[in-house]
Amino acid sequence: xxxxxxxxxRIVGMPxxxxxxxxxxxxxxxxxxxxxxxxxxHFPPVTRGAFSRPPQFIVxxxxxxxIGGTGGLSTYYDHWAxxxxxxxxxxxxxxxxxxxxxxxxxxxxxxxxxxxxLIKKSDVFLESNRPGSIDKLGITYESLKEVKPDIIHINMxxxxxxxxxxxxxxxxxxLQALAGHTWLTRYPDLDYTTTQSxxxxxxxxxxxxxxxxxxxxxHYRKRTGKGQHIDLSQLETVIPHLGEAIMDYTxxxxxxxxxxxxxxxMAPQGVYRCYGDDRWVVITxxxxxxxxxxxxxxxNPEWGKEERFSTVKGRMENHDEIDRFIEEWTxxxxxxxxxxxxxxxxxxxxxxxxxxxxTHDPHLAYRGFFEIAKHRETGVHLYxxxxxxxxxxxxxxxxxxxxxxxxxxxxxKKVIGMSDAEIKELEKEQIIGGxxxxxxxxxxxx
Amino acid sequence: xxxxxxSNVKVLDSSWYIxxxxxxxxxxxxxxxxxxxxxxxxxDPARRxxxxxxxxxxxxxxxxxxxxNTNKRGITLNLKSAEGKRIFKEMVKKVDIVxxxxxxxxxxxxxxxxxxxxxxxxxxxxxxxxxxxxxGPYRDFKASEIVEYAMGGEMYSxxxxxxxxxxxxxxxxxxxxxxxxxxxxxxxFYGVDLQGEGQHIDISIMETEAGDADRRSTHIMGYLAxxxxxxxxxxxxxxxxxxxxxxxxxxxxxxxxxxLSMPTWFPxxxxxxxxxxxxxxxxxxxxxxxxxxxxxxxxxxxxxxxxTKQEVFEACMEAKIASAPVNNAEDVVNYSHLKDREYFSExxxxxxxxxxxxxxxxxxxxxxxxxxSPAPLLGQHNEEIYTRILGYDKKDLAKLKERGVI
Numbered sequence: 119x120x121x122x123x124x125x126x127x128r129i130v131g132m133p134x135x136x137x138x139x140x141x142x143x144x145x146x147x148x149x150x151x152x153x154x155x156x157x158x159x160h161f162p163p164v165t166r167g168a169f170s171r172p173p174q175f176i177v178x179x180x181x182x183x184x185i186g187g188t189g190g191l192s193t194y195y196d197h198w199a200x201x202x203x204x205x206x207x208x209x210x211x212x213x214x215x216x217x218x219x220x221x222x223x224x225x226x227x228x229x230x231x232x233x234x235x236l237i238k239k240s241d242v243f244l245e246s247n248r249p250g251s252i253d254k255l256g257i258t259y260e261s262l263k264e265v266k267p268d269i270i271h272i273n274m275x276x277x278x279x280x281x282x283x284x285x286x287x288x289x290x291x292x293l294q295a296l297a298g299h300t301w302l303t304r305y306p307d308l309d310y311t312t313t314q315s316x317x318x319x320x321x322x323x324x325x326x327x328x329x330x331x332x333x334x335x336x337h338y339r340k341r342t343g344k345g346q347h348i349d350l351s352q353l354e355t356v357i358p359h360l361g362e363a364i365m366d367y368t369x370x371x372x373x374x375x376x377x378x379x380x381x382x383x384m385a386p387q388g389v390y391r392c393y394g395d396d397r398w399v400v401i402t403x404x405x406x407x408x409x410x411x412x413x414x415x416x417x418n419p420e421w422g423k424e425e426r427f428s429t430v431k432g433r434m435e436n437h438d439e440i441d442r443f444i445e446e447w448t449x450x451x452x453x454x455x456x457x458x459x460x461x462x463x464x465x466x467x468x469x470x471x472x473x474x475x476x477t478h479d480p481h482l483a484y485r486g487f488f489e490i491a492k493h494r495e496t497g498v499h500l501y502x503x504x505x506x507x508x509x510x511x512x513x514x515x516x517x518x519x520x521x522x523x524x525x526x527x528x529x530x531k532k533v534i535g536m537s538d539a540e541i542k543e544l545e546k547e548q549i550i551g552g553x554x555x556x557x558x559x560x561x562x563x564x
Numbered sequence: 565x566x567x568x569x570x571s572n573v574k575v576l577d578s579s580w581y582i583x584x585x586x587x588x589x590x591x592x593x594x595x596x597x598x599x600x601x602x603x604x605x606x607x608d609p610a611r612r613x614x615x616x617x618x619x620x621x622x623x624x625x626x627x628x629x630x631x632x633n634t635n636k637r638g639i640t641l642n643l644k645s646a647e648g649k650r651i652f653k654e655m656v657k658k659v660d661i662v663x664x665x666x667x668x669x670x671x672x673x674x675x676x677x678x679x680x681x682x683x684x685x686x687x688x689x690x691x692x693x694x695x696x697x698x699x700g701p702y703r704d705f706k707a708s709e710i711v712e713y714a715m716g717g718e719m720y721s722x723x724x725x726x727x728x729x730x731x732x733x734x735x736x737x738x739x740x741x742x743x744x745x746x747x748x749x750x751x752x753f754y755g756v757d758l759q760g761e762g763q764h765i766d767i768s769i770m771e772t773e774a775g776d777a778d779r780r781s782t783h784i785m786g787y788l789a790x791x792x793x794x795x796x797x798x799x800x801x802x803x804x805x806x807x808x809x810x811x812x813x814x815x816x817x818x819x820x821x822x823x824l825s826m827p828t829w830f831p832x833x834x835x836x837x838x839x840x841x842x843x844x845x846x847x848x849x850x851x852x853x854x855x856x857x858x859x860x861x862x863x864x865x866x867x868x869x870x871x872t873k874q875e876v877f878e879a880c881m882e883a884k885i886a887s888a889p890v891n892n893a894e895d896v897v898n899y900s901h902l903k904d905r906e907y908f909s910e911x912x913x914x915x916x917x918x919x920x921x922x923x924x925x926x927x928x929x930x931x932x933x934x935x936x937s938p939a940p941l942l943g944q945h946n947e948e949i950y951t952r953i954l955g956y957d958k959k960d961l962a963k964l965k966e967r968g969v970i
Contacts, residue, residue: 123755140777144744148751163826193786212785213777278927281904286881290778292888295822298896300813302733305723310813310820310890312799317718319736322778326743327590331926333750334569334594338931340754341572350926354907357896358586358631358922359739365627366615367893368908368920374615374893379710379731383613387710389719389728396795398729400719402708466706470729472720473787473794476774479715481702487771488788500788505775506748507697509678510763511755 120511122149127336128533129242130155130233131217134165136290136318137352138246138274139213140325145242145332146216147504147513153240153529154219155233156522158552160562164289166204166522168192170555174199195496202554205495205521212501214519215491220529221522221552224255225562228549233257234265235534241339242270242332248287249279259347268345270335274328278351288353290318297356298363304376323359324352385433389470390445392453398470399453401444401460409433411463416447493518523553568595569931573753574659576652577601577636578643580608582735583769584665584693585632586742587749591661592635593924593933599655599949600633600940604640604970607942608633617916623942624915630939634911634921638940639949640970643674647969652676654954656684660756661749665693668703678764688762691749693741697768707769712737716773718780721794729796740776741769805857808848809833813890816868821876823887827851836883837867913938946970 127150131142146152156162161170177199193208200206222236223229234257237243243262245252252258259271273279276288294300299319304310331348339345357364363374379400381387387402403409406428413422421443426432433440448456453469460467471479477488477500489503504513530536530550545551573596577588585600585608592598602608610629617625642648653676656662662681664671671677671692678690692698695707710731713719717737723730745767756762775781779794786792797803799812809825825833830851834842842848842863847856868876873889880887889895897908897920907923924933950956950970964970 121758123751125758136777144747193790193792195789197790208785208789209782212782277901278905281901283881283901288886288888289824291824292822292886295890296888298891298893299733300890301892305727305730311801311815312724317722317779319732319778322740322776325777326747327925329747330590333754336754338569344930346928346930348926348928355925358925359736360734361631361922362615362628363734363893364922365631367897369617369627370615376733400710400714402710461705466708466711468711468715470714470720473784476784477788481696481700484700485697502775502781502784505744505772507766508752508763510759
């Protein structure tokens with residue numbers, strides 16, 4: 119069998135919430151051995167659930183959950199937290215595929231010693247702690263370099279490791295606001311307080327960019343033999359994704375305003391109601407040719423022939439009116455049907471897919487996007503698969519996300535090379551090992 | 565020149581619009597030698613998309629193009645001509661990576677598909693970025709930012725109940741596809757030594773969205789694991805309360821702020837608001853008391869009305885509350901913390917002069933990000949590349965130009 123691209127690269131991770139776990143997931147997908155360094159004494163909030171043992175009333179049974187409707191984000195398998203909730207949290211298990219877990223208590227010197235022995239056998243250390251906080255445990259880039267001179271250490275906090283707000287702990291929603299993305303995401307007729315979206319591009323962007331950063335450092339190390347420290351500010355990964363709005367300001371001192379579902383250059387563009395309950399299709403007419411295609415698709419209605427709609431300028435000026443005409447047509451059709459009709463005419467159109475629709479979409483199914491994985495605590499489920507195809511080293515979900523401490527044996531015995539006696543000794547003191555949180559386990563306070 | 569992370573990596577880039585060029589921008593900004601191939605006379609269509617410098621619709625003044633193509637060298641080449649194809653293949657021999665983002669039938673149709681390029685250079689990594697991937701029933705479909713977000717992304721639950729689904733602002737889906745393509749490309753390139761050969765990477769923008777951590781994949785998983793369909797919610801102001809502390813977007817004196825609360829954070833709000841008396845207020849001893857939540861709201865809204873978004877931000881930073889101003893581009897460019905970190909970068913461009921650009925998405929201690937050169941003018945590096953790398957002389961160049969090849 120072909121060897122995966124990152125085979126032989128070992129990554130020790132302490133990623134939290136979404137961005138960090140996404141970064142390690144991408145690297146694990148490509149074959150890196152990602153070992154999560156967890157601990158039974160410290161529960162990482164919003165990573166393996168909101169609480170180590172959540173009261174049942176916050177376990178959501180519908181599309182919403184705690185903290186105001188986070189949907190799938192706060193879901194447990196079958197709405198049941200069970201006796202090991204941390205192993206049943208959907209978000210963690212979604213992002214943790216292909217990874218391993220071991221438990222080490224880093225708040226005690228003996229734990230730090232074990233951790234450094236693990237680093238000695240590793241290539242990369244990825245964490246998203248507040249800058250400097252992990253120093254208090256005696257874990258710094260300098261001290262890791264002593265045990266592993268070419269280690270790559272990436273810290274990816276919200277705002278980076280220098281600057282006046284470097285200690286700021288923000289989540290995706292706040293990063294979106296800070297980066298200027300929330301500003302551009304709004305219904306034009308409503309203010310920001312009513313435009314709540316729980317979708318935060320920052321997490322995806324920072325995670326993917328962090329994976330890219332690690333790869334850059336791995337390349338550099340391959341060529342020069344040198345490791346390095348990477349200072350990644352999640353905010354700074356998002357701003358380039360809004361490049362045209364930033365450039366409009368730096369070039370023209372213009373502040374771009376939100377466009378809702380419309381586009382600055384193409385018209386019409388929008389989301390249109392279809393037949394059924396809460397069913398929608400989106401359409402973009404990117405040229406006069408596509409406009410003709412849209413008219414053909416709708417059966418060449420009289421209004422479509424009007425001169426004032428024949429140019430993009432005219433369509434921009436009469437956008438509201440065109441939208442009403444289009445919706446009158448779409449509301450009589452299924453959203454997939456509209457897609458097939460209009461794509462045949464060369465018009466960009468597609469249905470708005472909810473979580474269920476996506477899992478049944480014929481194209482994703484054809485390409486084998488969903489994969490089956492078996493997890494010790496939650497059984498067999500379909501999972502969203504790998505985000506791209508590689509022709510010679512096909513990537514797949516090789517294993518489901520690890521249960522807490524599932525790979526203690528492998529890590530301590532095989533990777534670090536500890537003796538059974540030493541493992542037994544340290545396990546007794548709860549320095550290493552274990553697979554369930556101690557009562558009252560809370561965040562690692564640094 | 566300082567050694568960059570990817571100094572030894574050579575990339576041939578025939579991609580256009582946003583996703584492909586952002587992928588190669590990431591590579592170029594960290595040191596790769598990226599040669600951008602554009603259509604003679606017209607160039608990358610992004611050159612025709614605004615915003616334009618001084619609103620002048622000129623091929624060299626598109627802010628979108630300037631942003632996406634820093635640190636690249638640019639040549640023109642007609643890939644439809646036999647001579648153009650021959651030159652392209654010649655260059656494939658000399659590079660490590662090819663990135664393209666035409667619709668799936670184009671490169672094979674030109675005789676430049678992976679099967680052909682692989683024979684010319686077995687170690688080549690070829691990354692093809694397309695709307696829906698190289699295979700499958702939608703592979704020839706047209707798309708746009710909103711179409712990708714509707715089908716691949718989490719548009720269904722974006723926005724509020726009772727209203728239509730809402731697109732995320734800007735073109736972030738395409739940027740994200742470019743970022744994911746950069747991860748896949750560099751990962752595959754790292755593996756060339758293991759494999760002894762290159763490979764073809766098929767990036768479908770729809771799938772980069774469907775597998776994304778912006779909650780799309782988790783929301784799909786919510787359905788697969790528990791039958792949960794994540795839908796659009798009522799605005800936070802009208803939502804059922806679980807905690808007395810706020811979460812969501814709120815108005816303040818001069819704009820809006822976004823805040824988020826964890827159950828243990830009541831003391832932090834007491835600190836941020838500067839109201840120590842709230843600590844022992846009997847109404848707020850149980851943070852899960854939804855009945856007294858409106859009373860806390862009254863205090864919170866009043867406090868917000870007296871403070872600017874910057875003041876709220878500073879107070880919350882101090883109290884360790886996850887809160888941030890809803891910034892516009894001007895606020896972002898002037899944000900003090902980014903100035904401390906010397907985030908934004910300037911460089912001179914022959915047509916627009918000196919402009920400020922976004923900076924390094926991460927700082928490497930040994931092999932830093934550098935803004936070495938602005939985006940290339942159309943065909944700017946033709947002479948340099950065709951003479952130095954491919955060994956043409958000036959007479960050859962004139963002939964190629966005459967025949968519309970370059």
